[in-house]
Amino acid sequence: MHVQTLHVAFDDTDSRTGRCTTHLAFKVVEHLKKEEGAKLVDYPLLIRLNPNIPWKTRGNGAVCLRLQVQDAGRVIDHIRQAVEEGSAIGSGANPGVAFLQSDSVPAELQKFSALAMCDVLSRQMAEKVAKAAGVQYSTFGNGQGLVGSLGALGCLLDGDHTYELIAYRKPENCGLPRVVDKERVIKFSADTYPNTFNNYDRNHGRVLITPHGADPVFFGVRGESPEVVASALPALQPLEEELDGWTIFRSNQGTNMHLQNEIRVAGAKAYTAGHVKCRVSGKPYAIEGGHVIFTVEQDDGAEMPAAVYEPTGLAKVAIKLEAGDLIEIGVGVRKGTTKHPKILNVEYLSVLELAPAFDVLNPVCKMCGKRMKSEGRNKGYQCDRCKHRDVNAKKIFVPREREIKTGLYIPTPKAHRHLTKPLQRYGIEKSS
Template identity: 35%
Template sequence: MIIGIDDTDSRKGMCTTYLCALLREELSSFAKLISEPILVRLNPTIPYKTRGNASVALLIECDDKERVFRHVTEKISSMACLDNENTNPGVVFVLEDQFDSVRDKLSSFFKCAVKDVITIDEAKELASELNLEYKAFKNGRGLIGALSACGAMLDLEWDYTYEYLAYREKEVWGTRRTVDEKSLFEADRVTYPDTWDTVDLVNNMVVCVPHSGDPVLYGIRGKDASSVKKAASFVVSEPVERVCIYRTNQGTDMHLMHVSLISEIEEMHSYILEGEVSSEPITIRGGHTIFTLKDEAGDVIDCAAFEPTKNFRELVRKLIPGDRVVVYGSVTENTFNIEKIKITELATSYEIHNPQCPSCGKRMKSAGSGQGYRCKKCGTSSDISDKKEIERDVMPGFYEVPPCARRHLAKQLLRFENEVLPVFPGR
């Protein structure tokens, strides 16, 4: 059977991936684990998410399904943050004899949950329609993610990466983590580009160690299980209670949809949009850099490189009206949050000067509004100013936010094939 679980954590603690890792160990005493567990990230704009909007799924073989149902639901009841109003767990069980009949609908539901907004009622209706065993705790919002994770397990025709998650011993949850930073930089040095986003070299920051009160000690992301395991072997840290390697849709851009016109954009969705820069980028209070992008119909939308994107804002500030770009990211509050940008065409920029006098070589003065220029010494005149092209301090190419600002689903440039990419500073 497949077991899908979601929404057991809160902003203060716990982690659904930890519960999955624990269940994986406990269930193995009376069930057989068939494959690595799955961790899927869903629509990153959903306001109800705790941190990364992740759900998980296990694939097992067992003789006593009732024992599995009972063990899993009791474990969720005892470990989920049920006293938090925003924690509403859901668990779904898909039996083997149902796999073929539910595969298409659950797969479609999974892909929709990554890109779109789904209601709790829609999730409950689907679970009932497919005659699935499930349990909804409180309002049952976690059923959305639980069904999605089951759909991902049934449909492996999607791009995937891996994450190695190490978990803390329970008695130190909520305290400061102890992970040797030098060992993380060494792990990155040895295994990059097979692993990524362990550290941020440009900003000299550790990325893979969270700061919240959840059980995760660190997470290493990479192209396959052996690569993330190798990187983890270099890490020096406090004692680790358990580890789990997940297959995941992180780093795949699965949340993005191509759109041609701004009028087609909806709030809380993520897009790839091409257009023309129509305003000079400005930096507002808080350090956020914003410019407007115009589509072929003449509609505009604000595009933002927010303060956490750090040095990426320097690139955005070099854009000028007339540049052609493709932006990748999510839309909330009518603002496009840029995750990546592809500069396809640079506009020409000029410096304008008063013309030189052909007789004496000095710069002419303005003869008055709309009257051209005149040399006071020689009396010569001209209607044409001197125009000099400015060399742009930016090149066409693909640019991304630094690892410290990367969203879970955003695809790293190193994972793009058949693209001519600039070398990002620091690599």
Template identity: 35%
Template sequence: MKIGIDDTDSPDGMCTTYLGALLCESLEDEGFKITEKILARLNPNAPFKTRGNAAVCIVAEEKSGEDMKNAFNIACSLVERFSEFDCEKTNPGVVVCSLTSDEDLNNSVPDELFRFYKKALCDFCTIKEAEELLEKYGFLYKGWKNKRGLIGALAAVSAEFDDFTYEILAYRNQFSKGIRTVKKDTIFLAEEKTYPHTWDSVDFENNVVVCVPHTPDPVLFGIRGETPDWVRKARSYIISEEPEREIVYKTNQGTDAHLIDSDISDILDGRSYKLKGFVSNMPVTGEGGHVSFKLTENSGGRSDGDESGKSVRCMAYEPTKGFRDIVRALRPGDSVMVCGSYKNESINLEKIYVESLSDDIIKKPPVCPECKKRMTSAGKDKGYKCRVCNKKSDIPEIIIAGRKIAPGWYEVPPVARRHLSMPLVRKAVHDVCKIQDSKIKSGNM
């Protein structure tokens, strides 16, 4: 039996994951056995999200025919008691269903429902689509106000994670709005003791604590990692005010599940992509410290600024800090793959893979063969002229300079990382595992 909840919070308070923790406690008080707690992050570009666009699904054993109805009533009661209904954007939804695993498909939800989850994760769903599926499958459900929360609630009960991580969340009382009391040095210690099995609790380069929010919600802190044991170990080092409650969720955070492999010519606003192409201009630092360059589909990989083919602007915004220096070091002709969301005609960079580097060509005025003095520009498109003997030349001196970056992956710092974006430390571990699996299957290990 699965109970999905979404859209209970607002910018001024509450958190759907907190309501999920309350639901677990209430169900256990009524004799239900909780078997899984799922936190499903959905499309990070959804225009109506409050913070991280999270929906929750609580999985419990179903022992009698009345269990679904009882769980539904408990969930609805909690939503009505704790949701931020005064906020125009808060439109809660509750979905309760019973799904039997299909061993042949190795999937616990019908393919049609799984596709709905994937669409909610990578694209946009409508309330009408959600309601039609809820009616078709006969699920118990209730939506409040415009019922938008039914989208996330249905997506949460329909979620199947190809890859997953865990997060332990500690909460203060939901009505607390003041400054959280968490000892900063203990969070750095937790990261030191458990990295790379946990990540993004702190940002060492910028000396910033990442896992303690500054928003007026019940979350005291959250630790993300590979297993429940690792996040609990990291949590054991943290000294803070006494939490009201804690919970460990299984989640799709840190998995890159939101990214779609695509060509530049096919991208749509509000989706997140992996795009391959070539840098077609020198990166530019604009107002506010944001850095941009154009990525083009041209196949020549030329280093002379050729922009044939479809192009898209890629942006490294000021909050990405030192990552902008990597972007500034790119040159026309570099072959790269970028990852990020497409909004307002730009890719908001989350990470970048530099496949190959072009020669960094610098053009300088030539040295005069007569006077041995360096010439100066004779004017735009007029070549060069020696100030001493007036000798002219149309050919510049070409210097191939060394590059400040090397092929490989580069990412934004933890302070700028999105919930769904996979940290490179996780990617490195997963790449090693894939190589080992391949060797095992081929009999070479």
């Protein structure tokens, strides 16, 4: 038997009832190491795909394993069976699993993967790419999971990336409350700053590393290196229960990978993600719930409304924008309905240039110094007090100081999506 390189990816094994794609990866890797002598040639990859896809599972995460194995056939059989048995098929999961036996990852697969971060891809297109790239695959349920599987399989993650250590509970503890000492999380967070992120939301006093459902994840800690996330184990291990084990994933979480491409407002496709450089073209206004709406205009004159949602914490910034401000926004395109037009859901706001703002005042009376009243459009002004009339008087524009500054505004950690790049990561991105 000679050693072969085998790439494996699976997606959509979980459902709302609480199974978990990363847990399946943890179990599969444990088995393959012990029973098949398999070696991982990279950390298991946890790849988050376009978060705007409406039919996604909770986090739209897929897993890819790059392995060296003795007997690829047996490994493929084992994984296929594990995905089928370990998925919540029938209660919302539509898993796909994909295998590639090759030393390299074909270009068309890499291209498909890049699109899967920000676009809406069909199962048919996935099948076509799989065939062209020599990928074997199995699908269950409606098979939508094939898109995510290929998206992960083709993702080399050779640019910016992060790590997440995920610790798992023993089956008998799943569903019980997770006891995590808030003070230890705060201390860990401070001790490892800026190399771990989203452990704790200071603004809301909330621990972010633990999920809340019945799934087998005890906690997940995200950071810049395998070593720093591994240090969470001694620092945060629960005293109340014994854990089942843990895996360190390499991931595109916290990288804004889905926002890399530029969206053209004219013809923007529903559910796609990207960024838009534009001018604010209408005064922002608040709607019920504290959300803020404003219109933006791209350099070709195309306009679209943009929405900043209250829970992101960005609404209080957006309301201070003025027509003419130059901004860049990370967005997801919300589908239009019969009642509402297509809208850009804002994920981050970068204020590039502030337009000068003015208060517009009526002219002052030359005779007595009181502010005059308009006589109507183009009819000049008259003074209330001394009745002096001036047909040539003009409105006065008084420069007003802006209440916001140029710079980057991102959502509060509690409102972060898996892919949202936290503020502390700006400037420390990896290039390989």
